[in-house]
Every structure is written in structure tokens, then in C-alpha cells.
Amino acid sequence: MKKSIIAIIIIIILILVAVYVIYAPRVNKTSDQTGGEVGQKTENLVQDVQNIDLGNIDQEFQQIDSDLNSL
Numbered sequence: 001m002k003k004s005i006i007a008i009i010i011i012i013i014l015i016l017v018a019v020y021v022i023y024a025p026r027v028n029k030t031s032d033q034t035g036g037e038v039g040q041k042t043e044n045l046v047q048d049v050q051n052i053d054l055g056n057i058d059q060e061f062q063q064i065d066s067d068l069n070s071l
Helices: 002-050 057-069
Strands: none
């Protein structure tokens, strides 16, 4: 009785190890690809924000103030 329980536990452990060996590289590969894509998108967003030309904001607000005062 004890030998059959031990044998079943060993078989279950072997199956779990086999599943881990088969699927672990796939999961790591997918996460690496996703991380690279996210990193590239983040870098592109940072560059876009840095390239925004705000122009002369004071002049823009003066125009808005004059428009509001004329109401």
C-alpha cells in the first residue's frame, strides 16, 4: 500500500517537472518579447513628449485673456 502511494507521488512529481521543462522556456520567451516591445513603446513616447514644441505659452494665454475680457 505505501509503495503504491509513493510510486504515484513520484509519477506526479515527474509529470510536473516535465511540464515545467516544456513550458518554462516558452513563457520566458514570450515575456522577453513583450518587455522589449513595451520598452520600445515607452522610449518612443518619451521622445514624442520631448519633441513637443510648446511655443510661446505666455502669448497664447494673453490671447485667451484678451478674448475673455472682451466678453
